[in-house]
Amino acid sequence: MIKEKFGRRIRIGTRASPLAIAQASEVAARLASCHGLSIESFEIVRLTTKGDRLNERPLPDLGVKGLFTQELEERLLTGELDLAVHSCKDVATILPEGLHISAVLPREDVRDALVSRSGALFWDLPSGAVVGTSSVRRAALLAMHRPDLVVIPFRGLVGTRLQKVSEGIVDATLLAKAGLNRLELAGVATEVLDTRQFPPAPAQGAICIESAKENSIVSDLVSALDDAATADAVRCERAFLRVLDGSCRTPIAAYATCHGSEVILRGMTIEADGSNPVRVVVRGARSATEQIGLSAANCVLSRRAGRQIEEAALCPHFQGN
Numbered sequence: 001m002i003k004e005k006f007g008r009r010i011r012i013g014t015r016a017s018p019l020a021i022a023q024a025s026e027v028a029a030r031l032a033s034c035h036g037l038s039i040e041s042f043e044i045v046r047l048t049t050k051g052d053r054l055n056e057r058p059l060p061d062l063g064v065k066g067l068f069t070q071e072l073e074e075r076l077l078t079g080e081l082d083l084a085v086h087s088c089k090d091v092a093t094i095l096p097e098g099l100h101i102s103a104v105l106p107r108e109d110v111r112d113a114l115v116s117r118s119g120a121l122f123w124d125l126p127s128g129a130v131v132g133t134s135s136v137r138r139a140a141l142l143a144m145h146r147p148d149l150v151v152i153p154f155r156g157l158v159g160t161r162l163q164k165v166s167e168g169i170v171d172a173t174l175l176a177k178a179g180l181n182r183l184e185l186a187g188v189a190t191e192v193l194d195t196r197q198f199p200p201a202p203a204q205g206a207i208c209i210e211s212a213k214e215n216s217i218v219s220d221l222v223s224a225l226d227d228a229a230t231a232d233a234v235r236c237e238r239a240f241l242r243v244l245d246g247s248c249r250t251p252i253a254a255y256a257t258c259h260g261s262e263v264i265l266r267g268m269t270i271e272a273d274g275s276n277p278v279r280v281v282v283r284g285a286r287s288a289t290e291q292i293g294l295s296a297a298n299c300v301l302s303r304r305a306g307r308q309i310e311e312a313a314l315c316p317h318f319q320g321n
């Protein structure tokens with residue numbers, strides 16, 4: 001019946017990286033099993049995105065939203081693709097007109113993992129150890145907890161980064177545990193870091209499906225994969241990010257969890273050098289999950305503004321003459 005509606009294979013778009021392909025394959029397998037379809041009913045379409053092509057440059061310099069998603073989104077709008085599978089963490093907070101997140105899969109491990117060459121745990125890394133990371137959030141958290149470490153920019157596929165560790169180009173790196181798990185590389189993690197010390201990026205560990213709003217056949221098809229608790233948590237975290245992304249340029253972390261009808265959001269901003277961490281915890285009804293993200297973000301903004309005023313008051317330049 002679903003097959004008849006499409007009249008052809010269902011086209012799932014993904015980036016061409018091993019992690020992205022693992023995620024798209026998982027979605028195809030889940031859709032096939034939910035709807036009693038053969039895996040042959042799906043075609044996985046791999047696209048190289050701008051983010052992949054600019055792989056050697058540090059991400060913060062690239063300055064464009066949706067680097068890993070734009071090519072896929074264009075094809076969702078033309079109908080060349082039926083759905084796109086993304087790491088929800090990489091999806092811009094404002095989607096192109098006409099597209100929506102139609103499902104969010106149950107969350108994998110949200111935590112960051114340390115992979116160290118010597119096997120040393122995070123607090124046992126020797127002073128001066130070199131840690132490679134592409135993420136401004138991880139670099140800032142490293143600088144806050146361990147200013148004695150040396151952080152260097154580090155991009156590329158998960159496999160490339162792991163190789164740089166084993167070759168000794170760096171002593172350690174931080175990666176999302178979710179990505180390692182999905183690549184069946186969980187065993188390479190030396191230590192899984194606590195979310196209180198290393199709060200994750202908004203939507204880390206969640207896979208989402210993006211599709212055209214008007215394509216209700218796809219929306220119905222993928223709704224079977226949607227996990228309400230993950231979707232609510234991610235919506236809360238992304239609302240927090242949306243406000244802060246537009247109004248400050250600091251690294252941002254957010255982690256929401258659902259407890260019955262309630263959601264708790266733990267959010268944080270921190271300067272790139274590890275200074276001025278601002279943490280908030282907001283709890284409320286899951287039915288108002290976006291509102292909780294927005295009010296947590298506004299709380300962070302007013303606290304940051306308050307600190308700036310305090311600092312200005314301490315500065316002689318502002319004392320009247």
Ligand SMILES: NCc1[nH]cc(CCC(=O)O)c1CC(=O)O
Nearest residue numbers: 087089175176178179204205206
């Ligand atoms: N920006 C790269 C990216 N996007 C999503 C993941 C991991 C998977 C996830 O968070 O769901 C990664 C790699 C990493 O951070 O180690």
